[in-house]
Amino acid sequence: MYRYDEFDxxxxxxxxxxxxxxxxxxxxxxxxxxxxxxxxxxxxxxxQLHAYMLRVAVPYGxxxxxxxxxxxxxxxxxxxxxxHFTTRQNIQFNWPKLSDVPDILDHLADVxxxxxQTSGNCIRNVTADHWAGVxxxxxxxxxxxxxxxxxxxxxxxxxTFLPRKFxxxxxxxxxxxxxxxxxxxxxKIRRNEQGDPGYEILVGGGMGRTPIVGVTVREWLPKGEILxxxxxxxxxxxxxxxxxxxxxARIKILVLELGKEEFTRQVEEEYARMGExxxxxxxxxxxxxxxxxVPPHYEQLNxxxxxxxxxxxxxxxxAPWVAQNVAKHREPGYGIVNVSLKPxxxxxxxxxxxxxxxxxDLAENxxxxxxxVTHEQNLVLPHVKKSDLFEVWKSLVAAGLATANLGLVSDIxxxxxxxxxxxxxxxxIPVAQDISNHFSELERQHEIGELKIKISGCINAxxxxxxxxxxxxGLEKRGEEFYQVTLGGSGDENAQVGEIIGxxxxxxxxxxxxxxxxxxxxxxxxxxxxxxxxxxRVGPKPFKEAVYATH
Amino acid sequence: xxxxxxxxxxxxxxxxNDGLVVFLNESGDWTESIDRAKLVKSKEDAESLLxxxxxxxxxxxxxxxxxxxxIVEGTIAxxxxxxxxxxxxxxxxxxxxxxxxxxxxxxxxxxV
Ligand code: SF4
Numbered sequence: 009m010y011r012y013d014e015f016d017x018x019x020x021x022x023x024x025x026x027x028x029x030x031x032x033x034x035x036x037x038x039x040x041x042x043x044x045x046x047x048x049x050x051x052x053x054x055x056q057l058h059a060y061m062l063r064v065a066v067p068y069g070x071x072x073x074x075x076x077x078x079x080x081x082x083x084x085x086x087x088x089x090x091x092h093f094t095t096r097q098n099i100q101f102n103w104p105k106l107s108d109v110p111d112i113l114d115h116l117a118d119v120x121x122x123x124x125q126t127s128g129n130c131i132r133n134v135t136a137d138h139w140a141g142v143x144x145x146x147x148x149x150x151x152x153x154x155x156x157x158x159x160x161x162x163x164x165x166x167x168t169f170l171p172r173k174f175x176x177x178x179x180x181x182x183x184x185x186x187x188x189x190x191x192x193x194x195x196k197i198r199r200n201e202q203g204d205p206g207y208e209i210l211v212g213g214g215m216g217r218t219p220i221v222g223v224t225v226r227e228w229l230p231k232g233e234i235l236x237x238x239x240x241x242x243x244x245x246x247x248x249x250x251x252x253x254x255x256x257a258r259i260k261i262l263v264l265e266l267g268k269e270e271f272t273r274q275v276e277e278e279y280a281r282m283g284e285x286x287x288x289x290x291x292x293x294x295x296x297x298x299x300x301x302v303p304p305h306y307e308q309l310n311x312x313x314x315x316x317x318x319x320x321x322x323x324x325x326x327a328p329w330v331a332q333n334v335a336k337h338r339e340p341g342y343g344i345v346n347v348s349l350k351p352x353x354x355x356x357x358x359x360x361x362x363x364x365x366x367x368x369d370l371a372e373n374x375x376x377x378x379x380x381v382t383h384e385q386n387l388v389l390p391h392v393k394k395s396d397l398f399e400v401w402k403s404l405v406a407a408g409l410a411t412a413n414l415g416l417v418s419d420i421x422x423x424x425x426x427x428x429x430x431x432x433x434x435x436x437i438p439v440a441q442d443i444s445n446h447f448s449e450l451e452r453q454h455e456i457g458e459l460k461i462k463i464s465g466c467i468n469a470x471x472x473x474x475x476x477x478x479x480x481x482g483l484e485k486r487g488e489e490f491y492q493v494t495l496g497g498s499g500d501e502n503a504q505v506g507e508i509i510g511x512x513x514x515x516x517x518x519x520x521x522x523x524x525x526x527x528x529x530x531x532x533x534x535x536x537x538x539x540x541x542x543x544x545r546v547g548p549k550p551f552k553e554a555v556y557a558t559h
Numbered sequence: 560x561x562x563x564x565x566x567x568x569x570x571x572x573x574x575x576n577d578g579l580v581v582f583l584n585e586s587g588d589w590t591e592s593i594d595r596a597k598l599v600k601s602k603e604d605a606e607s608l609l610x611x612x613x614x615x616x617x618x619x620x621x622x623x624x625x626x627x628x629x630i631v632e633g634t635i636a637x638x639x640x641x642x643x644x645x646x647x648x649x650x651x652x653x654x655x656x657x658x659x660x661x662x663x664x665x666x667x668x669x670x671v
Contacts, residue, residue: 035576037618055622057645058656059578088655103655105577355651426641427649435644437651487639 009072009378010155010300012120019163020117023124027051028110035107050130052123053109057430062101062109063126064116068136068154068178069097069381073372076379078119080364086112091364093349093357095421095472096175097135097381098126102428124162129170131161136178137185138382141301142390144338147197148205150180152298153234156289160235167242171249172257174242175214182501187383189213189222189503190475192259193241200228207234211241211271212263215469219505220260225272231294236286240279244271304376304391309341313394326401328450329412334397337390345375345389345400346382348411348419352448353441356422357385366407374400383472384421386414416453417461417526418444421472425465425482426489432465434482434489434515439463442519447526456526459539462497475499477539478525479506480518491518495525495551496543509552521555528554568605569596569635570612571642572623580645580657581620583612589620591657593635593646598628 012020027047034044048054052063064079079099083091086108087101094100104112116122125132134154141149157176161167167174177191188194194210207229213222229237241259248266250256263271279286320327335344347367349357359367367387371379374396380388392400404410413419420443423429425436440463447453462476466483473479479494490512497506513521526539528551533542543551570583581589582596590596599605605625612623627638637643648656 035618041575041621055573055578057641058580058648059573103577107576426644427651432641435650437649441651484641489640 009070010067010151010297016159017117017120020120020122020124021114023051023122024110024113024117027113031106031110046128048106048109049127050124051109051113052126053104053106054127055430056102056424056428057426057432058428059103060106060109061428062104062112062123063094064099064101064121064123065126065133066097066099066121066381067158068134068140068151069138069383070140070151071379071381072377073368073379075119075121076364076368076371078115078121080361080368082112082115083361083364090358090360092355092424093359093381093385093387095383095385095423095470096133097138097383098133099381100424102424127173129172129174130168131157131164131170131174131176134158134161134176134178135186135191135383137180138380138384138388139185139335139344139390140180140380141303142337142339142342142344143181143183144336145183146181146338147199148180149301150178150186150195150197151301152294153195153197153207153231154178155297155300156234156294157238160238160287166239166246170242170246171251172254172259174245174259176238179501184499184501184503185382187472187475187499187503189501190215190219190472190499191222193238194222195234198228204230206230209237209241211275212260212268213503214258214260215472215474216258217255217467217469218258218260218264219469219474220264221503221505222260223263223268225268225275232289232291233286235289236282237275237279239287240275240282243278244274248274303339304378306339306342306391307393309339309393309395311340311394313341315395316397319398323398325405325410325412326398328454329401329410330397332412332416332454333410333414334392339391341394343392343394343397345392345397346414347387347389347404347409348413349386349409350413350419350444351408351411352418353445355437356420356440359387363407363409366403366409370400370403384419386419412450413453415458415460417447417456417459418453419460420444421460421462421476423464423471425463425471429465431468432482433467433484434465434491436463436465436471436480436482439480439482439491439515439518443522446519446523456530457538459526459529460499461522472499473497474505475503476506477543478522480522483512485512489515491515493518493521493525493555495548496540498540507548509548510556524555525551565629566600566602566605567628567630568599568625569593569628570605570609570623571596571626571645572612572620575619575621578621583608583623591660593628593637596628596635598635 033039136150177186178195190213196208209226210222333346375389420440422440426432462472463480464471464473475497481492492512494506647658
């Protein structure tokens with residue numbers, strides 16, 4: 009894992025001290041809210057519906073046990089004993105007091121964490137594949153370049169006041185688990201014809217009110233050129249981005265308005281113009297960063313483990329969990345454990361402080377002290393020996409963290425919605441809970457197979473509904489909550505924006521609509537055909553007919 | 560958004576230190592209880608009340624604004640469900656927020 013150098017540590021501490029002073033001046037009345045608001049936002053402190061919310065960055069979703077324990081401590085001491093893991097691999101606390109925030113930030117700094125650039129029109133926390141470095145078929149671990157981008161973009165003066173917020177995601181394999189095509193910049197590590205690793209650069213993806221799949225502006229970029237090239241993109245954006253209109257200010261609108269060819273031409277022209285003045289990454293610096301991400305010292309093991317096989321035979325709930333939540337690791341004898349934060353009827357992405365401590369202990373004892381946060385709002389123990397899986401599972405069961413539903417209908421991505429968020433137009437969590445309760449039988453979920461439901465409480469689409477196989481968007485219509493359903497969205501390497509199937513549904517109707525959609529899929533699918541494959545084969549018609557015949 | 564039958568508004572805000580939802584009362588202080596909020600019956604009164612509060616640069620609260628309310632069975636209830644929720648706390652965590660305090664004190668909650 010990356011460790012702060014002296015500069016990082018001093019920078020974060022100085023920001024905490026600065027913010028402490030700003031909070032004091034605000035409380036004394038020396039700073040008006042108008043002046044203070046941008047300062048608190050720069051430190052990740054929002055005002056939500058019922059209280060403040062502090063968003064803490066988890067760079068590319070990677071943490072160690074000490075950090076997670078510190079988050080648990082903060083949840084207990086300064087919040088209400090829980091935290092919410094988000095689609096940007098971050099964690100949010102929903103009830104901090106303003107006057108406590110400087111202390112919280114100091115506690116975060118103690119474990120090399122902060123809340124800087126988790127808000128505002130800057131380059132936000134860089135996200136990456138949550139199975140980075142451990143999944144089979146990866147070209148390269150996406151985290152070193154994510155870390156490089158994190159360092160480069162932190163407090164970068166040229167990119168502190170962009171036209172809008174800016175999100176970068178990195179995938180290291182053909183299979184995209186970071187939804188890169190829905191980011192302002194998506195980076196895919198791939199090889200060129202000579203077999204050298206480099207970067208494919210996508211630009212202009214995004215969700216929100218104008219969902220767009222990003223376009224490739226460079227098929228392959230040499231690794232050492234990444235910062236210079238990204239800087240060229242940022243400059244074109246900084247120059248032409250629509251600062252006059254908030255709804256048109258994201259880079260996706262610029263790419264759309266200019267067209268892919270013209271936008272690419274301008275970037276290449278800027279990049280050529282920058283020439284030798286562009287930031288070249290010192291290979292020694294890359295090597296330094298890469299050294300933090302070298303694989304741990306795995307044991308030489310056989311892939312088939314007799315302890316695991318025996319435990320699977322003897323424990324009814326264990327085998328389905330292994331089958332669904334443990335992914336193949338690149339090292340024989342190891343597995344990638346996915347800890348579901350989606351218990352039946354639970355709040356997607358929420359974890360209590362006790363649960364955090366359980367996962368931290370497991371990471372320390374069984375996963376080389378490492379864990380990940382996924383953009384699907386789950387946690388990952390990335391390197392667990394197969395012979396330890398049973399022990400890990402027992403601890404997770406005891407903590408209510410062993411629901412065997414990864415990628416299934418109840419593994420729902422869901423934003424906080426109107427239960428917390430001041431921008432929301434409707435609640436989203438109760439809809440997720442209804443669906444989860446409705447499909448509570450795990451056997452049924454396994455029969456249905458992979459199905460990604462994603463729910464947002466407003467058009468901002470933090471719940472990624474546009475990329476949901478079934479997407480649900482909460483709106484307000486004549487003073488009532490009202491839900492629009494989309495089908496066929498996907499956030500993977502074949503990214504697609506879901507299509508609205510027709511008129512929306514009331515809060516009580518939406519669960520029936522989802523049920524009908526699922527039944528329709530089950531009745532028309534071919535053997536082994538997933539929901540998305542079936543939808544792509546038959547289109548929306550049979551689903552529309554079924555849903556609107558019964559509503 | 561439903562239009563209320565009769566004009567009735569109050570000023571709400573969030574408290575500076577903890578961000579909790581508060582309402583402006585008759586004596587010009589901020590209270591957590593909507594039942595003690597000062598009601599205004601005309602648009603002009605509402606706007607001048609808000610302006611007055613905003614221009615004092617009141618440092619105990621942030622982001623004051625007006626909401627529509629109505630009297631339901633003798634109690635003040637916000638018209639929009641956003642405001643109803645805001646006044647109570649998360650519906651998915653009834654153990655948190657104003658609703659939990661009210662429940663502990665044995666008072667009734669408006670239905671959401
Ligand atoms: S999608 Fe809307 S409601 Fe949900 S978290 Fe984002 S801004 Fe809030």
